[in-house]
Amino acid sequence: MQAFFDHKAKIICTIGPASEDEDTLRKIIQAGMDVARLNFSHGTHEEHRQKIERIRKVAAALGKPVAIMQDLQGPKIRIGRFKNPPVNLKPGNTFTITTRPILGDQSQVSTTYQNLPNDVKPGDVILVNDGLIKLRVQSKNATDVVCEVVNGGSLYDRRGINLPGVHISEPSLTDKDKEDVLFGLQQGIDYVALSFVRDAESIHELRAFMGERAVPIIAKLEKPEALENLEAIIDASDGVMVARGDLGVEISTEKVPSVQKTIIEKCMLKNKPVITATQMLDSMMVHPIPTRAEAADVANAIYDGSDAVMLSGETAFGSYPIESVKTMNNIIKESEKHQQFFRLKPDDRIENLLQDFPTSVCHSAYHSAFEIKARFIVVLTRSGFTALKMSNFRPEAPILALTTSPHTYRKMSLYWGVVPVLIENELFLTEDLSELEQMLKSGNWVKRSDRLVIIAGSSRQQGGTNLLRLHQVS
Template sequence: MEISFNKTKVLATIGPASNTYERLLALVQEGVDAFRLNFSHGAYSEHQKVIDFVREINKQYETNVCLVQDLQGPKIRLGDVENGGIEIKEGQRIKLVCDGSITTADRLSTIYKDLAKDVEPGHSILLDDGKLELVVISTDKDMTVEAEVIYGGIVKPRKGINLPDSKVSAPSMTEKDVEDLHFGLDNDVEWVALSFVRRVEDIYEIKKIISERGKDTRVIAKIEKPEAITNIDEIIEATDAIMVARGDLGVEVGMEQVPMIQKMLVAKCNEAGKPVIVATQMMESMIVNPRPTRAETNDVANAVIDGADTVMLSAETAVGAYPIETIRSMNMTIRSVERNATNIYNKNYKLNASSETFYNDSLVANACHLAHDTNARAIIGMTKSGYTAFQITKHRPKSDVFIFTENHRLLNILNLVWGIRGFYYDKFESTDATIADIKQILVKAGYLEQGDVFINTASMPLNEEKRTNMIKLSIA
């Protein structure tokens, strides 16, 4: 029996449509690799319940599903709206006040206190992902903005506000974010996503808090501001992963720019060996329909072809009517592309000869070349820090990638990374005995069959746990 699994991972957002134990389990069985906890919504008690359920599923079913905590960031939002929604019309003049009060028919209200300070006459104010647009006529630089409605519609409660022409003064990490981050760190979430990253200092700031807590939670920089694109090389170097957050990005830079920005970000992350997540509206129509559109299927396929490590679902699994069908549909598309596309595998990158890890990196690169030349079924890595795993997957081998580690937490962290399947292993004896033992585990699980070529990478002597310095070719 041949066991197949997708190399491109699936990250699903949790919400009322998916937050019970039974529904989470069903999603994992359908192929979800990681769950996103959206801290723009929900009380700690609700998030805690989901965290406990996912940990329980991992224990019961020996899965390595990981948790991504998504911090809200300085999300500029409307407050509550009377009657659940009011209509504004084109040409209407309307006041926008910064006091967090209730929005009424003749005045909009935001919970963001500095909006009047940040905008100037002529600046656009976009509501609800750009569906509604106002232009600033005047501002008192304190509490009140007067604006004219360019595109009207229904104003709904707590919808996002984008200020594409204005320099937003709010820091990337609000007080709420810091508090939320500590909750996430208390629960040992594997990844945390920082919203509205603008500069590399934003990454240093969150990493400082994580290391002061003695945690190893990895950081995802969400790219959704024009300033982040300007500073992208330093941000990629400093962060552990990138999310192409196409919703706000499209509103901030214009959606026609997003496809090429996505390709640029994915290519840069692939070369740096940093995971990259493509997010927003991937299966949007499946919030209400049991099948995706052709365009959505193409979008998922193109993200896989571009080289995304992970594709993400937002409202589709959080509040949609068909969360299970959405995952199934997404996985079928991923599987079809991975089976038929030839240009997504076996990437060649020029290695940096002056890097302190150059020898180890070139050894891993050669293991991937060898796997390609011998049509190996699997590449097997042993790691404590995860470094080898990230290096192997950077080259996008067509062979299956199996990572063995005694670091339980690392297994979950790696579940967000392209191609990797992790196994807990703590019996590192002599190299030959360990390799033979690992082969048995994979044969027994059905991942290797008699006659399959497999490539081992390891660090000798094993018990010193240094960087990878050995390649071995074997036949099952």
């Protein structure tokens, strides 16, 4: 059991054709997957339902908590299809993007985004296929946007469009997203990732739409406008994803590293989980080992303070999904041996956190665990609130988070350094710790003479953590 929890920063894997069968799911969970991401830009509800069922089945058989993250498509702008793909665009040529339902050719192609002619103006830049093809708007009418090809290349069906510096009039939460969210809630998803977040209002809208069934919201930062509203977005969300693919196209590649560090630092100071994503081990889609630059990229994301790192195409449709997860896990474990490189230390954060009882208890637990060389910091939690707060201090001792809630059990799979444990009966921090001790022994978590730091609350309310005990196993 404990072999599953050999890394503290968590691993998110995108599930697709290369990884959706039970055998591969079993192997990537064993290799280190903590969160399964389902990309709702692709697939039907029935296909996603089957994936969720298989993930839950395999995870339960292995006794490993695996959270499921629903990643919404958002207002993703794409081109349509061609008669004979690919077409080759040459610099200087004229190329039209139209809202008319046509099959494309050398001179024109349709788009999924009906507001494109309204949103752009002459002189604006349109980037296609992750920025590899660059177009400049020359003119437009009610349906067509006529462009000059600046940087050409081969163009296939349904490639993505980016509009740097252009305000997108379509909301972040689309009608399709709403249908997908209702489906996801019915299926018991653990997280929902909102794409192309530009301000806090879109997060508030999604939370209101979910109502009482709301699950934690991960804000995907992919647009420059999000950076202008960063503080408010972090405050409104339950976590943030640094989606470096679209973001790197929109703000220019050389700015991505500093933006990544800024976002991660602000999330850590606000006690919000942060995920670093996109092209982390991209070459492993076709090769069994990563480049040295990719290994350094993953390590630096860990040193920056990422709660989790994410694999996309590597596990969704790459040739080496299992090897990709193993490699990611190995890089994380090696990086975590060198905490002197971590950018933010726990005591650097305490002044920025809300000065309440749970924060004070967790800060004390961090120092106590270090001083007594604790085997675990044990957290008794209902909602996962205290486990997340403890996680933010980045203790050397693993955080053993005990809960009776299956949703909290899975949800905590995203939290740095947290080992979720599902228990049948609620435990309380009383004078007699024999029940807790026996449970930990029976699960092979502790042995005689192990030292523990235990934190809990005297009330059932979230944020009621106010108790700390030091204990040596008898």
